[in-house]
Amino acid sequence: MDKSKFNPTWDNKNRRLTRGIWLFAMVVCSLMACHDETEVQERPAYDPATPITLTSFFPDSGRIRDEVILEGGNFGTDISKIRVYFNKTKAPVIGTSGRRIFATVPRMPGDTCTVSIAAGDGQTLGFDSVVYEHLFRYRMTVSVSTVCGNGTYTNRPGSLDQALISPFQLDVDGNGNIFVGTEHGFEGGNTTDVGFVRINETENTMELIQNMGTISGDSYGPRFEGINADKFTGMLYTTVRQQVMSYVTIDPSENWIPRLKMFHWVNNPAYPEYDGDYPTTTGNYMGYNQFDGYMYTRFSNGHIVRIDPKTGEGMVIYKTSQTGTSIGIDFDPKHPEMLYIAGYNSTGMAHRIWRLNLTTNEWVQLNGASTAGHRDGHISQAMFNTPYGLRFDMNGIAYISDLQNHCIRKYDPETGMVSTVLGIPGTSGSQDGGQDDATFNQPSAVGVDMDGNVYVADRANRRVRKLAIE
Numbered sequence: 001m002d003k004s005k006f007n008p009t010w011d012n013k014n015r016r017l018t019r020g021i022w023l024f025a026m027v028v029c030s031l032m033a034c035h036d037e038t039e040v041q042e043r044p045a046y047d048p049a050t051p052i053t054l055t056s057f058f059p060d061s062g063r064i065r066d067e068v069i070l071e072g073g074n075f076g077t078d079i080s081k082i083r084v085y086f087n088k089t090k091a092p093v094i095g096t097s098g099r100r101i102f103a104t105v106p107r108m109p110g111d112t113c114t115v116s117i118a119a120g121d122g123q124t125l126g127f128d129s130v131v132y133e134h135l136f137r138y139r140m141t142v143s144v145s146t147v148c149g150n151g152t153y154t155n156r157p158g159s160l161d162q163a164l165i166s167p168f169q170l171d172v173d174g175n176g177n178i179f180v181g182t183e184h185g186f187e188g189g190n191t192t193d194v195g196f197v198r199i200n201e202t203e204n205t206m207e208l209i210q211n212m213g214t215i216s217g218d219s220y221g222p223r224f225e226g227i228n229a230d231k232f233t234g235m236l237y238t239t240v241r242q243q244v245m246s247y248v249t250i251d252p253s254e255n256w257i258p259r260l261k262m263f264h265w266v267n268n269p270a271y272p273e274y275d276g277d278y279p280t281t282t283g284n285y286m287g288y289n290q291f292d293g294y295m296y297t298r299f300s301n302g303h304i305v306r307i308d309p310k311t312g313e314g315m316v317i318y319k320t321s322q323t324g325t326s327i328g329i330d331f332d333p334k335h336p337e338m339l340y341i342a343g344y345n346s347t348g349m350a351h352r353i354w355r356l357n358l359t360t361n362e363w364v365q366l367n368g369a370s371t372a373g374h375r376d377g378h379i380s381q382a383m384f385n386t387p388y389g390l391r392f393d394m395n396g397i398a399y400i401s402d403l404q405n406h407c408i409r410k411y412d413p414e415t416g417m418v419s420t421v422l423g424i425p426g427t428s429g430s431q432d433g434g435q436d437d438a439t440f441n442q443p444s445a446v447g448v449d450m451d452g453n454v455y456v457a458d459r460a461n462r463r464v465r466k467l468a469i470e
Contacts, residue, residue, distance in 0.1 A: 149463035
């Protein structure tokens with residue numbers, strides 16, 4: 001079909017695009033092979049006694065896998081000994097002439113990137129490395145799709161196109177298994193039952209691990225309140241609603257059957273003032289530090305407690321002056337001593353992100369606003385409306401399910417910047433798609449897989465959604 005007959009501008013745009021592609025190919029060819037025959041013949045080797053020089057690179061912005069040409073000198077001709085970094089993320093090197101490097105943009109190095117080059121036998125950033133004066137702008141692309149669920153108020157295992165789900169909490173292990181704590185019963189059963197299911201996209205299945213039943217007088221039952229997957233071992237850790245002195249371990253070698261265990265209090269020798277001052281109320285959502293192997297939870301009294309899942313010892317490590325429930329709890333993998341907590345309905349904590357330094361016991365309020373709102377920018381000025389779930393990816397970026405804003409937010413501790421990844425602030429919906437049209441309805445939890453994909457428990461939509469971010 002001749003599209004130009006129906007759209008007069010299409011043919012011109014297509015021709016311009018084609019010319020652009022050919023022009024870039026010609027530039028690459030000339031720079032990498034045919035522009036300077038003398039240089040190709042000489043192909044100067046890297047000289048460790050001579051510093052690397054940098055002149056320019058182009059283009060100065062792009063997305064993942066876009067081609068970038070870096071110009072300078074003394075790069076050498078062995079691509080195995082050339083390292084190119086966008087911020088601290090290593091970029092694939094495709095070729096070199098000694099004075100020019102042909103590389104591709106790595107995945108998600110950051111919004112604004114310093115570009116650096118190292119050569120020779122060193123294998124780490126900083127060895128014989130030099131940095132370009134100007135910055136590269138990374139253009140992130142993101143979209144959301146529905147993994148399973150269609151809005152029906154129940155749970156039904158099966159293939160993902162047929163499965164129904166009412167998700168509350170979730171996390172993802174290192175093998176792509178998505179574990180979800182559910183609400184609202186199972187199809188054909190008690191509508192107040194809660195459960196625990198496993199979803200696997202490769203297997204195209206949602207399977208019931210266990211129906212946890214109902215607690216009389218509590219519409220939420222023995223619901224899992226915080227699911228945490230150790231991506232190194234495959235173990236899962238969580239707490240259960242209304243079980244103050246309990247925790248749950250879930251072992252993949254036991255087919256992920258939840259094991260309810262009780263912990264006992266031990267005194268903290270570093271802080272004798274906490275001796276005997278133990279929490280008595282619930283609200284014990286939990287985070288897990290896979291670097292030290294401990295579970296951490298904050299009770300409604302304000303106590304932050306460390307639990308050893310192997311010995312069952314529970315120790316108060318800090319007590320906040322703020323009381324009430326906090327839900328999202330996780331650790332920065334780049335700084336595993338930093339515990340982050342998203343404030344929910346806590347007195348003095350609501351709509352805020354907090355941080356506890358486990359080394360110094362410094363308790364810090366990161367954003368100033370105590371009222372609900374939506375504002376991106378530096379964390380000190382950012383505003384949230386009931387930040388609920390919080391989970392870091394392996395690169396140290398935190399994703400936050402901003403419940404009443406119906407958005408997924410992103411926080412980078414290194415830059416301090418908060419941005420909205422997807423969702424239209426204040427507008428609920430269930431639309432899949434990109435940054436212009438995707439919507440959520442009270443997202444209550446997030447989990448991140450090893451590839452950086454973000455999974456969302458879209459609670460009021462009764463769906464599990466997936467954000468593909470590049």
